[in-house]
Amino acid sequence: MTASFNAIILTPATKVSFIDVAEVVMIVVLVSGILQCGIYAFQLIVAGQHLGRRPPVLNGYRLWARFAPVAQPCTIIAPVFNEGPTITDSVYAMLSQRYPQFEIIVVNDGSTDDTLQRLIDAFALEPSTETVTGPLEHEEIRGVYRSTFAARLYVIDKVNGGKADAHNAGINAAMTPLCCLIDGDSLIEPNALLRATAPFADDPEKMVAVGATVRIANGSTIVDGEVRAVGMPHRLIVRFQIVEYMRAFLMARLAWAQVDASPLISGAFAIIRRDVLLDVGGYTRGLVGEDLDVVLKIHRHMREQEREYRITFVPEPLCWTEVPETARALSSQRARWQNGALECFMRHRRMILNPGYGRVGVVVFGQMLLIDVLGPLIEVAGYITIPIFWLLGVLNTDSLLVLTALAFAVGTFNSIGSLILAEMELRPYPRKRDLMLLGVTAILENFGYRQWNNLWRLRGYVQFARAKKDWGEIERLGFGANSKGLYAYQGETA
Amino acid sequence: MLHDLIRVAAVLFLISAGMFIALLISRHFSDRRHNAQKEAIIRLREDILSALVSQGDDALDQTLTFPADGPRLSLLLDLFSAVGGIERERLAAACSRVRMVESIANLPLAREETRVEQCELAGQLGGPAATHLLLRHLDDTAWRVSLAAGIELARLDAMAPTELIDRLPLEARRSRRMEMLLHAYPSVEWGAVSMLQDDERLPPLLREAISRFATTAPAPQPLASEGSPVAGLEAAQ
Numbered sequence: 159m160t161a162s163f164n165a166i167i168l169t170p171a172t173k174v175s176f177i178d179v180a181e182v183v184m185i186v187v188l189v190s191g192i193l194q195c196g197i198y199a200f201q202l203i204v205a206g207q208h209l210g211r212r213p214p215v216l217n218g219y220r221l222w223a224r225f226a227p228v229a230q231p232c233t234i235i236a237p238v239f240n241e242g243p244t245i246t247d248s249v250y251a252m253l254s255q256r257y258p259q260f261e262i263i264v265v266n267d268g269s270t271d272d273t274l275q276r277l278i279d280a281f282a283l284e285p286s287t288e289t290v291t292g293p294l295e296h297e298e299i300r301g302v303y304r305s306t307f308a309a310r311l312y313v314i315d316k317v318n319g320g321k322a323d324a325h326n327a328g329i330n331a332a333m334t335p336l337c338c339l340i341d342g343d344s345l346i347e348p349n350a351l352l353r354a355t356a357p358f359a360d361d362p363e364k365m366v367a368v369g370a371t372v373r374i375a376n377g378s379t380i381v382d383g384e385v386r387a388v389g390m391p392h393r394l395i396v397r398f399q400i401v402e403y404m405r406a407f408l409m410a411r412l413a414w415a416q417v418d419a420s421p422l423i424s425g426a427f428a429i430i431r432r433d434v435l436l437d438v439g440g441y442t443r444g445l446v447g448e449d450l451d452v453v454l455k456i457h458r459h460m461r462e463q464e465r466e467y468r469i470t471f472v473p474e475p476l477c478w479t480e481v482p483e484t485a486r487a488l489s490s491q492r493a494r495w496q497n498g499a500l501e502c503f504m505r506h507r508r509m510i511l512n513p514g515y516g517r518v519g520v521v522v523f524g525q526m527l528l529i530d531v532l533g534p535l536i537e538v539a540g541y542i543t544i545p546i547f548w549l550l551g552v553l554n555t556d557s558l559l560v561l562t563a564l565a566f567a568v569g570t571f572n573s574i575g576s577l578i579l580a581e582m583e584l585r586p587y588p589r590k591r592d593l594m595l596l597g598v599t600a601i602l603e604n605f606g607y608r609q610w611n612n613l614w615r616l617r618g619y620v621q622f623a624r625a626k627k628d629w630g631e632i633e634r635l636g637f638g639a640n641s642k643g644l645y646a647y648q649g650e651t652a
Numbered sequence: 653m654l655h656d657l658i659r660v661a662a663v664l665f666l667i668s669a670g671m672f673i674a675l676l677i678s679r680h681f682s683d684r685r686h687n688a689q690k691e692a693i694i695r696l697r698e699d700i701l702s703a704l705v706s707q708g709d710d711a712l713d714q715t716l717t718f719p720a721d722g723p724r725l726s727l728l729l730d731l732f733s734a735v736g737g738i739e740r741e742r743l744a745a746a747c748s749r750v751r752m753v754e755s756i757a758n759l760p761l762a763r764e765e766t767r768v769e770q771c772e773l774a775g776q777l778g779g780p781a782a783t784h785l786l787l788r789h790l791d792d793t794a795w796r797v798s799l800a801a802g803i804e805l806a807r808l809d810a811m812a813p814t815e816l817i818d819r820l821p822l823e824a825r826r827s828r829r830m831e832m833l834l835h836a837y838p839s840v841e842w843g844a845v846s847m848l849q850d851d852e853r854l855p856p857l858l859r860e861a862i863s864r865f866a867t868t869a870p871a872p873q874p875l876a877s878e879g880s881p882v883a884g885l886e887a888a889q
Contacts, residue, residue: 213765359828563661
């Protein structure tokens with residue numbers, strides 16, 4: 159059939175041009191693939207070296223003895239929008255922090271469900287006469303509440319303005335030197351603040367922001383805001399995301415932090431100095447990728463001010479989050495992440511490969527360009543054109559097999575590598591069976607999931623072109639409960 | 653070339669599969685070791701304590717003959733820390749501190765964290781041998797070890813603050829834990845230290861801390877903050 163098709167539509171001249179195009183596509187796909195492989199290999203080596211050299215994780219008492227006396231006051235800021243099913247668990251997790259001086263500000267960003275009422279009921283909130291003042295812009299505050307039994311807890315109820323807007327209201331209200339910015343649906347570990355603020359104690363002059371590993375809570379047993387038993391989720395789509403998160407956090411983020419080129423701190427858990435947040439004008443309102451944008455703004459500001467600074471990453475998992483369990487919700491999330499990445503890339507385009515911004519311009523934006531901006535386009539172009547060229551006879555079977563085999567082999571190698579890193583140092587899943595399942599998942603994700611993921615990300619290009627700012631709604635299960643809720647913030651960008 | 657690339661892909665697949673199988677096998681054995689170690693640690697704590705309490709110094713070398721980076725130093729440190737208050741008393745009554753420090757000092761310690769623990773333990777034990785050990789660690793190549801040694805030397809009041817600060821590497825001096833070092837001194841002539849607040853070689857944060865200490869009594873103080881933790885929430889009236 160192919161031969162007859164060729165005979166009908168391909169004149170010798172068009173066939174030559176098809177061969178040329180096929181060669182160009184092959185070269186682009188190969189070069190892009192080789193560069194990406196180089197980046198992943200670099201990440202794997204650097205992350206492995208760091209994990210191998212890092213000191214053992216301190217136990218609670220030793221950690222407290224060493225860092226609590228010099229821990230700076232910190233405010234946990236959690237913007238929430240329609241987080242009814244998970245909000246009380248999340249706030250319990252925040253209240254159970256073992257940290258000398260901390261406050262919690264939950265910013266209810268105009269929820270249309272019962273989030274505020276649940277907070278009022280669970281924590282006996284009462285209206286307060288306090289008002290929020292500060293330099294950052296945000297929507298109108300409707301009221302401030304204080305808990306009658308948990309003195310650390312404040313709830314700010316405001317008109318809906320988006321996650322960045324809610325963050326800004328929280329940053330204005332907090333006056334501690336450090337702000338811990340988390341998602342409303344994040345569950346933080348009891349020692350999270352102490353562990354994550356240790357780098358600020360080690361290098362208080364230069365350290366401006368710290369991120370940490372975020373783990374997936376689906377499948378684990380959660381009681382009163384605490385992960386009691388780590389379990390493997392049943393759904394394959396969630397397991398794929400576990401492998402992705404391991405690769406993103408323990409490989410990519412850790413490696414970039416080691417070379418002072420962190421492009422992103424997850425919106426699910428970030429500790430940033432408040433003075434730096436104010437210097438950069440807080441979070442940019444109306445953006446989809448506000449967590450990426452704020453880190454890029456910090457890089458840009460510090461470089462332009464010629465200030466020495468560090469943004470680092472703590473490999474210990476300090477935060478848990480729920481991820482989408484359906485393909486529909488996941489596709490929406492991935493499209494949004496892609497939209498956010500493109501948005502930030504274009505907003506800060508003057509830094510792209512600009513040596514004036516040092517490693518940030520060259521390394522951070524270089525890898526963003528290759529992996530986040532061009533990567534999905536090239537991969538999808540490869541998925542479409544290479545089989546077509548093969549069907550048309552302009553690409554031989556050997557070439558097709560080579561490209562396919564290399565893509566799958568490199569993908570599998572990276573996933574297994576990050577799994578080994580996680581296992582060697584953090585042992586994320588206690589059962590051997592879970593480890594085996596993850597290994598199988600790491601292989602399987604190359605056969606379908608990865609390709610679908612890139613297609614979902616293409617929707618992000620469309621959203622970006624249309625300047626779509628909608629967060630969408632994602633259906634998911636509440637922590638440790640069977641209740642179902644809707645939430646709009648899934649700010650994790652793995 | 654195509655065949656070479658196919659070979660590369662095949663090798664990558666094989667390496668991945670090999671690594672994963674190796675991981676599963678190592679997990680199998682490490683699970684057993686891990687479980688055994690957990691039980692052993694519980695027993696070890698009792699064993700160390702009872703051996704030291706019953707045999708005193710004679711048991712020291714025996715109980716401390718172990719892979720130095722293993723759990724025993726941490727256990728011993730726990731016994732001597734505030735957590736093990738009762739054990740600490742029993743140990744102190746049974747063993748001479750000098751011999752304990754000597755035993756600990758002779759351990760070959762490879763990991764940075766273990767050397768930090770060694771400093772903390774020496775600081776708990778005190779005495780000339782501990783001071784000697786800490787002075788040795790003050791010049792450690794890892795700044796965290798130097799800082800830990802510095803804090804313990806301050807706790808033992810074994811070196812004047814000016815001299816101690818001068819000896820520490822820059823990374824240690826930049827750390828906020830320097831405040832712990834200043835707090836650790838049981839008594840010190842702060843007037844003499846105040847000259848350091850104008851020392852341009854010192855990081856600004858440390859100078860600020862010294863300035864606070866020099867003008868007030870050396871009692872523990874709350875850390876500097878920008879007001880009350882939620883000062884942005886101002887009373888409307």
